[in-house]
Amino acid sequence: MDISSPHAASTIDPKLVTRVVKGEQLAFHQLYDQSSPILYSMALRILGSREEAEEVLQGVYLDIWKKVVRYDLGRGTPIAWLITLTRSRAIDRLRTRGPRVRRQITPIDDAQTGQIAERNAGQFESQADQALQNLIREAFANLPQPQQQAIELSYYEGLSPLEIATRLDQQVDAVKTHIGRGMSKLRESLQLYWEQDESA
Amino acid sequence: MTHEALERAVPLYVVGALERAERQTLEAHLLSGCVPCHTAFKEYQSVAVTLPFGLAITPPPRALKGKILAARMPVSAIEPTAQSPAKPSLEPGEWMNHLFPPSSPSAISFDWVLGLVFLAVLIILAALSWNASTQGNGDTEKLAELQAQAETAGTKLTTLQKQLSEREESLTQAREELQRRMAELAELRDQLIQREAEVDDLKAQLAQRGGRSVRIP
Numbered sequence: 074m075d076i077s078s079p080h081a082a083s084t085i086d087p088k089l090v091t092r093v094v095k096g097e098q099l100a101f102h103q104l105y106d107q108s109s110p111i112l113y114s115m116a117l118r119i120l121g122s123r124e125e126a127e128e129v130l131q132g133v134y135l136d137i138w139k140k141v142v143r144y145d146l147g148r149g150t151p152i153a154w155l156i157t158l159t160r161s162r163a164i165d166r167l168r169t170r171g172p173r174v175r176r177q178i179t180p181i182d183d184a185q186t187g188q189i190a191e192r193n194a195g196q197f198e199s200q201a202d203q204a205l206q207n208l209i210r211e212a213f214a215n216l217p218q219p220q221q222q223a224i225e226l227s228y229y230e231g232l233s234p235l236e237i238a239t240r241l242d243q244q245v246d247a248v249k250t251h252i253g254r255g256m257s258k259l260r261e262s263l264q265l266y267w268e269q270d271e272s273a
Numbered sequence: 274m275t276h277e278a279l280e281r282a283v284p285l286y287v288v289g290a291l292e293r294a295e296r297q298t299l300e301a302h303l304l305s306g307c308v309p310c311h312t313a314f315k316e317y318q319s320v321a322v323t324l325p326f327g328l329a330i331t332p333p334p335r336a337l338k339g340k341i342l343a344a345r346m347p348v349s350a351i352e353p354t355a356q357s358p359a360k361p362s363l364e365p366g367e368w369m370n371h372l373f374p375p376s377s378p379s380a381i382s383f384d385w386v387l388g389l390v391f392l393a394v395l396i397i398l399a400a401l402s403w404n405a406s407t408q409g410n411g412d413t414e415k416l417a418e419l420q421a422q423a424e425t426a427g428t429k430l431t432t433l434q435k436q437l438s439e440r441e442e443s444l445t446q447a448r449e450e451l452q453r454r455m456a457e458l459a460e461l462r463d464q465l466i467q468r469e470a471e472v473d474d475l476k477a478q479l480a481q482r483g484g485r486s487v488r489i490p
Contacts, residue, residue, distance in 0.1 A: 131340060
């Protein structure tokens with residue numbers, strides 16, 4: 074069920090979240106199946122630990138089910154809300170560790186996911202998500218390396234411009250400029266996709 | 274900060290790269306209703322949440338879903354019954370709840386029967402008093418007949434009340450039984466998911482040990 078679900082994470086219907094809030098079991102299953110691969114991948118990228126990524130996801134889904142956190146349309150699409158929520162919790166967890174030591178994912182860890190990971194090989198199941206994946210990968214790959222690094226360190230490791238500057242041996246203003254320019258280029262690249270999406 | 278500086282800070286804000294003071298200044302500016310900055314904020318926010326779509330996707334372990342389902346079971350077992358009367362429409366799997374009327378309408382119908390009984394008694398009494406005033410004491414036989422009819426009607430109504438109560442009770446029992454069965458079904462489904470997760474783990478372990486083309490049903 075998890076693997077063969079044809080539903081895209083990028084197109085989760087807001088009504089599905091409403092049904093989950095009402096306590097509907099099937100809706101909860103569907104929301105999990107649609108959103109967990111991207112949320113888990115992101116939590117794993119931030120924390121570098123499968124156990125911690127699992128704990129973050131467990132907290133997020135349980136809080137949705139128990140209505141500790143609530144979705145409203147003003148917060149954007151359901152997946153935008155879920156990504157923001159999961160990222161925020163993963164970054165908080167990363168910061169509470171104290172020293173910025175990230176446990177790298179070892180080959181043994183990779184083997185533990187078994188055949189599921191092999192079947193997917195880093196790809197989304199749905200075509201809509203795959204299209205978005207290709208688009209953002211291409212747009213990101215076209216950025217100069219300092220811009221890529223600055224955005225990644227900020228978004229996935231929660232580092233401040235000062236910390237990034239120290240790590241990359243750059244000026245703080247230069248780091249800010251890299252992030253600003255990089256994000257601006259990504260916005261331009263995604264603009265056409267959003268326009269097509271809206272017209273569809 | 275100038276407006277230009279605030280606008281430049283928006284992309285840094287969405288990736289969490291602003292210091293607290295800068296962040297608070299920008300948030301105050303966004304709350305002030307600056308349309309260009311708010312539009313830029315929405316667009317950059319969309320860019321930020323699109324970034325994870327570029328990652329290599331690693332599906333979570335199957336066991337995680339089982340864990341989450343197990344952790345939320347105490348709540349899920351209570352909530353559907355507590356919330357069902359407030360639901361505005363039929364949800365998938367819930368249509369069975371609507372085979373039986375909820376408790377409030379049946380209570381209303383019971384009150385309605387009692388009201389009818391009371392009304393019937395009132396009509397009979399009115400008829401008796403009217404007869405008494407128009408015909409005096411002359412027709413005692415008719416009075417006795419009317420009294421007998423009233424008693425018969427009363428008996429019939431009492432029987433009807435008993436039957437209604439019995440049916441209501443059996444419906445309540447059936448509804449409770451159905452809810453219990455549905456809860457059992459949900460639990461079974463969750464157990465099945467957990468078993469599937471365990472099977473996947475076993476498959477993964479077998480694959481690690483170099484086992485080839487091992488099929489577990």
